[in-house]
Amino acid sequence: MIQLIDVKKTFDDGKTVLKGISTTFEAGKTNLIIGQSGSGKTVLMKCIVGLFEPSSGQILYHDRDFVTMNKKDRMLLRREMGMIFQSAALFDSISVLENVMFPLDMFSYDSYKERRRRAQFCLDRVNLSDAGEKFPGEISGGMQKRVAIARAISLNPKYLFCDEPNSGLDPKTSLVIDELIHSITQEYGTTTIINTHDMNSVMGIGEHIIYIYEGNREWEGTKDEVMTSDNENLNSFIFASDLFRKIKDANK
Amino acid sequence: MLLSSYLHALGRYLILMGRVFSIPERFKMYLRQYIKEMIKLGTDSIVIVLIVSFFIGAVICIQIKVNIESAWMPHWVSGYVTREIMLLEFSSSIMCLILSGKVGSNIATEIGTMRVTQQIDALEIMGVNSASYLILPKIAGMITMMPLLVILSTFSGIMGAYAAAYIGHILTPAHLTEGLQYDFHPWFFWMGVVKSLFFAFIITSVPAYYGYRVEGGSVEVGKASTDAVVASSMLVLFSDIFLTRLLS
Ligand SMILES: Nc1ncnc2c1ncn2[C@@H]1O[C@H](COP(=O)(O)OP(=O)(O)OP(=O)(O)O)[C@@H](O)[C@H]1O
Numbered sequence: 442m443i444q445l446i447d448v449k450k451t452f453d454d455g456k457t458v459l460k461g462i463s464t465t466f467e468a469g470k471t472n473l474i475i476g477q478s479g480s481g482k483t484v485l486m487k488c489i490v491g492l493f494e495p496s497s498g499q500i501l502y503h504d505r506d507f508v509t510m511n512k513k514d515r516m517l518l519r520r521e522m523g524m525i526f527q528s529a530a531l532f533d534s535i536s537v538l539e540n541v542m543f544p545l546d547m548f549s550y551d552s553y554k555e556r557r558r559r560a561q562f563c564l565d566r567v568n569l570s571d572a573g574e575k576f577p578g579e580i581s582g583g584m585q586k587r588v589a590i591a592r593a594i595s596l597n598p599k600y601l602f603c604d605e606p607n608s609g610l611d612p613k614t615s616l617v618i619d620e621l622i623h624s625i626t627q628e629y630g631t632t633t634i635i636n637t638h639d640m641n642s643v644m645g646i647g648e649h650i651i652y653i654y655e656g657n658r659e660w661e662g663t664k665d666e667v668m669t670s671d672n673e674n675l676n677s678f679i680f681a682s683d684l685f686r687k688i689k690d691a692n693k
Numbered sequence: 694m695l696l697s698s699y700l701h702a703l704g705r706y707l708i709l710m711g712r713v714f715s716i717p718e719r720f721k722m723y724l725r726q727y728i729k730e731m732i733k734l735g736t737d738s739i740v741i742v743l744i745v746s747f748f749i750g751a752v753i754c755i756q757i758k759v760n761i762e763s764a765w766m767p768h769w770v771s772g773y774v775t776r777e778i779m780l781l782e783f784s785s786s787i788m789c790l791i792l793s794g795k796v797g798s799n800i801a802t803e804i805g806t807m808r809v810t811q812q813i814d815a816l817e818i819m820g821v822n823s824a825s826y827l828i829l830p831k832i833a834g835m836i837t838m839m840p841l842l843v844i845l846s847t848f849s850g851i852m853g854a855y856a857a858a859y860i861g862h863i864l865t866p867a868h869l870t871e872g873l874q875y876d877f878h879p880w881f882f883w884m885g886v887v888k889s890l891f892f893a894f895i896i897t898s899v900p901a902y903y904g905y906r907v908e909g910g911s912v913e914v915g916k917a918s919t920d921a922v923v924a925s926s927m928l929v930l931f932s933d934i935f936l937t938r939l940l941s
Pocket residue numbers: 452453454456458476477478479480481482483484485638
């Protein structure tokens with residue numbers, strides 16, 4: 442469980458991106474952060490994982506405050522996190538299998554054989570059993586995303602962060618990735634937070650959704666509530682797509 | 694204004710070095726990187742060191758013999774001068790100046806690219822001390838290989854001088870040998886080695902600093918790479934003066 446209490450972020454250039462966000466992300470659920478491009482989703486996620494320091498507010502990981510934590514404890518806590526970046530961020534000088542093995546090599550005390558087996562298991566899990574020997578530059582964007590997922594789950598993280606896991610992917614691959622993240626979340630009871638502006642993901646796996654608008658948490662709810670909400674800003678975001686507008690009208 | 698920005702940069706550099714020199718969390722992983730870096734930064738530089746030193750050794754010998762030596766100078770002068778220049782200055786300082794271009798741009802580009810493609814963020818999220826994991830093996834690897842490069846450079850320079858004697862017939866090999874052996878101070882050799890260790894630290898840590906703090910995209914990586922080479926060359930030259938005064 443991750444709890445945000447009044448998280449604010451103002452950059453050095455004086456721009457306030459987050460104006461006080463409070464919410465709770467529960468374990469075993471896929472928590473979605475939605476919002477327009479530039480609304481601050483990535484900034485919020487980076488604050489949660491500590492790549493940015495929030496200007497004020499608290500971020501509690503099971504009641505441990507991450508913001509005031511010392512460096513050493515932060516490093517230890519981070520070993521319980523997995524993150525999938527908007528750009529996959531695989532290590533391009535090592536092979537796919539070595540990428541997935543990297544966290545294990547760094548932090549687990551298993552034998553080489555066991556680590557390798559675990560890495561292969563994670564690759565199988567994302568349907569990339571045969572890609573282990575390839576290099577990140579030699580596989581497609583969707584495959585890179587899946588490798589990133591495999592790497593993120595190799596140490597059985599308690600917290601999984603995905604920054605737009607399906608940006609730049611076709612609808613079918615997006616669906617596969619969404620399902621993958623969803624099933625991993627349920628299987629291991631991870632606290633999963635996903636940034637997205639893909640309405641298909643929202644409707645598919647949105648167990649808990651927060652909508653960010655102009656730096657505030659404008660709306661919060663589930664995928665069933667999202668269609669029927671009467672929040673104007675949320676509606677203008679969701680029903681920007683013609684398709685969703687039609688679905689809504691049909692449901693009336 | 695300028696001074697305060699220099700001091701800021703120095704402060705940030707020192708903070709980064711503080712993070713670099715922390716106890717590795719997984720020794721085996723560092724060892725693996727260390728060996729990789731020794732090969733990439735050290736072994737892969739051997740050829741250029743040999744070639745450059747060979748020609749410089751030959752040219753110094755020819756220049757002294759043809760243009761400087763005169764009737765009232767002893768015939769061992771050109772061999773002697775060649776040896777002293779190689780030992781005192783070329784094989785350590787100038788060699789590192791040349792390597793700062795090769796090694797420096799390599800390190801700044803590699804780390805800068807890792808920064809802009811978020812690979813460094815990925816390391817941090819895993820709970821790895823990215824500064825230490827990426828930079829420490831490079832510094833250690835270069836410092837380990839540097840004495841070898843200095844020795845090879847001196848050796849190759851002397852071979853160049855012999856080439857001038859045997860192939861170019863500029864001077865007789867016997868005179869050259871006499872000059873090379875004349876009034877030899879072993880300390881001069883060690884001075885070169887000691888200096889080169891400092892330079893090895895400069896030409897790895899300074900570019901790593903520039904690469905590590907890149908923000909933006911490929912343009913910024915390119916700029917960081919250029920800045921890194923300029924800054925580390927300057928620092929090699931400045932510190933050369935101090936080290937030479939200190940060690941002589
Ligand atoms: N390092 C930074 N310094 C200053 N401003 C920043 C920085 N990073 C982000 N911003 C600003 O914060 C705002 C939110 O950016 P952010 O990347 O969080 O958007 P996003 O919601 O993730 O958008 P997208 O869906 O396109 O990824 C932007 O206006 C951006 O200019």
